[in-house]
Amino acid sequence: DAGVIQSPRHEVTEMGQEVTLRCKPISGHNSLFWYRQTMMRGLELLIYFNNNVPIDDSGMPEDRFSAKMPNASFSTLKIQPSEPRDSAVYFCASSLASPLHFGNGTRLTVT
């Protein structure tokens, strides 16, 4: 099993640009989570999906953030427009009634 796959691993962009982060969950897992890691707050849950349906997006910081899961094998997290304070490591995780399995993250830098 390849595990949770995230792309890109690193993203550097200028303020105001649109950023799209991608995630492929483990096959057969029915829940998908997007987390953001910062020094101050640790791992914050942004949004999670169950069977491709968004269940809880209360962690999405602003309307600039949006997430989709068009099918069981793919999800995106989009930031438009991006701001320097969005710089962080973004993790995707998936699960099937088990501990979460995380991808290796996307390090986003917004200048």
Add this chain to the structure above:
Amino acid sequence: DQQVKQNSPSLSVQEGRISILNCDYTNSMFDYFLWYKKYPAEGPTFLISISSIKDKNEDGRFTVFLNKSAKHLSLHIVPSQPGDSAVYFCAANNQYYNQGGKLIFGQGTELSVKP
């Protein structure tokens, strides 16, 4: 509002000694607790968990203790090894309401085990 707190950002321990990492939580509805370990440039990986019906769970060198009255849990690593050097995250959820496994994480504690 930080529902899960790890108040020590870092901990340094000598190889062979015990490492104790602490975690406090505020939500009395939490009934399942986990520890994750994270190496640089990798995602967190599951280490050990404990249900609220227990007060201790052991897996090799790793033991998690839960004190529900104090809303406190700790991870003990004995003996500590240099390969244990990583960031450790405490996490919690309510299994009944979060069947999908939504976890609330703490800020993490960076453990350094010196040879």
